[in-house]
Amino acid sequence: MLIKDCKKNSARPMICMVCGRPVSGLGQSVGVCPQCVCEGSGESLQRLSRVHRKSRELFNLPAVPPRNFKGLPCNLCFHHCVMGQNDQGYCGLRRGDPASLRKDGRSRGRVSSYFDPLPTNCVADWVCAGGTGAGYPLFAHDDGPEVGFYNLAVFFESCNFNCLYCQNWSFKKSNLYPPAWRSVEELAREVNEQTSCVCFFGGDPTPQVPFALQASRRMRENLATNILRICWETNLSMHPSWLKLMAQASLASGGCIKGDIKAWNPQIHKALAGCDNGVVLSNFSQLARNWAPLRREPPLVIASTLLVPGYVDEKEVHSIASFIAQMDPHIPYALSVFVPQYHMEDFPITPRAQAEACVHAARKAGLENVRLANRSFLL
Ligand code: SF4
Ligand code: SF4
Structure with missing residues (x-):
């Protein structure tokens, strides 16, 4: 859809399938209005679970985490799938046969990669070493934006959330074909003298985090200089033991962890992402309390939230920002403008008034460094 067409999206009000009320400024695709989502009635939960199930059927993805108690467990993330052969x-x-559990997302990855010239439009570009030169000379080649150097963007083609607005949903198509695996060595060889950072994103790095960690070690071993920052953009739903290894890799290299907190209210989180946010918040607490104070320049921990029209409003943002500020008010917080995508293509772009109210709410909650990213999309 062309961005200029998005204005039309808000023309017809959403009719909530639960309460029957019209709600202006929202698309019909989620089907349940924010108020009914928060009330969490049985009917609203059922309707939302149908929406998620349908969106996953298109890509042959399981509707729910498997619980085959004769099978084998995977403990990489909070789903703790137990899978038969x-x-x-x-x-x-990952699948329930021993070879898949041993290799997939560990020694081989479903992953693609490309180079982005620095400074690039990373979630953290306004505070990181690549975008600003923070941490020069230890972590950056220049004391300003690293023009002439590149970010290796490593795109993981799987995810353990099911966000209805996924901005990178096309990776799901790879589930319809036999996987094209890449080895750790193949990916590590991509790094060259002009590469000064690597960003693991996707999809999400979580289901393949052992592969990402091995690749990042190999990339740094092969270096002629000391500068290769390891960064992550993630939904923060991995087992905490993996989070610790990710934080160590970023701390040592001058990189960062960009943790996405999609919503504060667990019902809103579940409506939009298909799961609640308990593990996200507890992992973020670990980062904020134990890791963020270890390096402020450039910041090791950054938070981000997408401003989904009607659902992730200033109340949500104020709660998220208060949670962060109580632990560490210096943590940078990036809010981004929603652009219609995937299952929520019928929603409008975040209204300017909502975006400005959210920035104000985050500052009022006590965060010192709040930024509205991709504000050029605002109408
Ligand atoms: S990958 Fe890291 S250092 Fe590079 S631009 Fe992104 S946040 Fe900055
Ligand atoms: S990484 Fe995948 S297979 Fe493993 S627990 Fe999470 S969703 Fe399940």
């Missing part, structure tokens, strides 16, 4: 994990990447 022919079962696929919720992420679509």
Whole structure:
């Protein structure tokens, strides 16, 4: 859809399938209005689970995390799938046979990569070493934006969430074909003298985090200089033991962890992402309390939230920002403008008034460094 067409999206009000009320400024695709989502009635939960199930059927992804108690467990993330020989994990990447659990997302990855010239439009570009030169000379080649150097963007083609607005949803198509695996060595060889950072994103790095960690170690071993920052953009739903290894890799290299907190209210989180946010918040607490104070320049921990029209409003943002500020008010917080995508293509772009109210709410909650990213999309 062309961005200029998005204005039309808000023309017809959403009719909530639960309460029957019209709600202006929202698309019909979620089907349940924010108020009914928060009330969490049985009917609203059922309707939302149908929406998620349908969106996953299109890509042959399991509707729910498998619980085949004669099968084998995967403990990489909070879903704790237990899979029989022919079962696929919720992420679509790992299966219940011993070879898959040993290799997939560990020694081989479903992953693509490309180079982005720096400074690039990373979530953290206004505070990171690549975008600003923070941490020069230890972590950056220049004391300003690293013009002439590149970010290796590593795109993981699987995810353990099911966000209805996924901005990178096309990776789901790879579940319809036999996987094209890449080895750790193949990916590590991509790094060259002009590469000064690597960003693991996707999809999400979570289902393949052992592969990402091995690749990042190998990339740094091969270096002629000391500068290769390891960064992550993630939904923060991995087992905490993996989070610790990710934080160590970023701390040592001058990189960062960009943790996405999609919503504060667990019902809103579940409506939009298909799961609640308990593990996200507890992992973020670990980062904020134990890791963020270890390096402020450039910041090791950054938070982000997408401003989904009607659902992720200033109340949500104020709660998220208060949670962060109580632990560490210096943590940078990036809010981004929603652009219609995937299952929520019928929603409008975040209204300017909502975006400005959210920035104000985050500052009022006590955060010192709040930024509205991709504000050029605002109408
Ligand atoms: S990484 Fe995938 S298979 Fe493993 S627990 Fe998470 S969703 Fe399930
Ligand atoms: S990958 Fe890291 S250092 Fe590079 S631009 Fe993104 S946040 Fe900055």
